[in-house]
Amino acid sequence: MANYGIKVSLTGYNVKTAADYQLLFSSGWPVLKIHAQGSFTVPDAGTDVTIFQHGLNYPPMFLVYDTGNNRSQLMWYPVYMNNTELKWYGAGTGMSGTRTLYYYIFRHDMTTNFTGTLLKSTEGSKTTGDQFGFKIAKPGKNVNSADYRDYVIHSSARSLQIHKMVNFIGTGTSWSKTISHGLGYEPFFLLYAYNSLYDRWTMCAADNWDFDAYADSTNVYVHGVPPATMFCVIFKDPYNLQE
Amino acid sequence: MANWGMKISLPGYDAKTATPEQCVLHSEYACPKIKLNQNPPHFGIYQYTFTSNPGVGDTILTTIHHGFNYRPMHLVCIKYVDINSINRAQPLPAEYDADTLIDSYTTASDLVIVLSRIGTTNNLIGKTWTFKYYIFVEDGA
DSSP states (O other): OOSOOOEEEOTTBOTTTOOGGGEEEETTBOBOOEEEEEEEEESOTTSOEEEEEOOOSSOEEEEEEEOGGGOBEEEOSSEEEOSSEEEEOOTTSOOOSOEEEEEEEEEEETTOOEEOOOOOOSOOOBOOSOOOOOEEEOTTSOTTOSOGGGEEEETTEEEOBEEEEEEEEEOSSSEEEEEEOOOSSOEEEEEEEEETTTTEEEEOOBTOTTEEEEEOSSEEEEEESSOEEEEEEEEEEETTOOO | OOSSOOEEEOTTSOTTTOOGGGEEEETTBOOOEEESSOSSOSEEEEEEEOSSOOOSEEEEEEEEEOOOSSOEEEEEEEEEEOTTSOEEEEESSEEEETTEEEEEEEOSSEEEEEEEESOOOSOOTTOEEEEEEEEEEEEOO
């Protein structure tokens, strides 16, 4: 952060001594911002269908949940993202029947890079006494609502703060990429891969054995077999952090 | 943005002209939120060491009560050493081997981490897996 800026700590932490991950936000880096969310029913899981046209003209970060069986379950296949839409690619999968999904599209471009500043990596102690706070209600919602879904941000709830976004190309076969993050702790991160042949981004999860990744206190290490464009988002969030 | 609201731009961008992508925070775009001071906590880690080899079918590794009366958005990441001795950290679902899927889901009351096996080729006894979980207040369904 330059000589100016704003930062707000989570409830119970002194903003002057709080580690970056004990902040609600800081002007040195973004929080994860939701562009769109909603439910969609795939009428025939065996055919292709557009889930949501986002109109952003870039491929945004996304998450999709399968909501069948009275559950909400993260899924990565066969949902893909490109510059215009989130799409279900069911043709040829052998799937059938309907599927109900719940999706999130974030206002973060997977083709861009960003590195946040490092303000403080040592943990501040929790304080007692006055519990000040900061909250912004969503448009049309009451700022006194007890339902946290009604808020853009709330200092009694942690938000995922983005430390680094890296778009890179893995070339050749069996490539490796080391992404330094400088956080001093093992962070939580997510990884996405782009298939240029079909113009679609996918989340790296499940049996996506083409890619593997892990982190330590210095770097995120990514390995892939096929050449691919990748996107890694690293959060200011220690893997071992617990309340 | 309507005639009211709040946005904070990233360093180097003018808040008056910054796009949402160039903002730290923008009141038209909510962020996923994890409630503090919940019991059990809505974020943290859970470590599981196998003392027996799970059989075919579903084995629930843990259930974390969230107290919402709806299915919330969640993320669970697993950290493990795979069958090829490769370190991995990835969101669930994850496939340990061709027989073994590790997954998570929320119901209207709980976050559940479950292991599903269609075979028992690899013995899991002694394996330790570390899960990082987030239960968000946002809808997951």
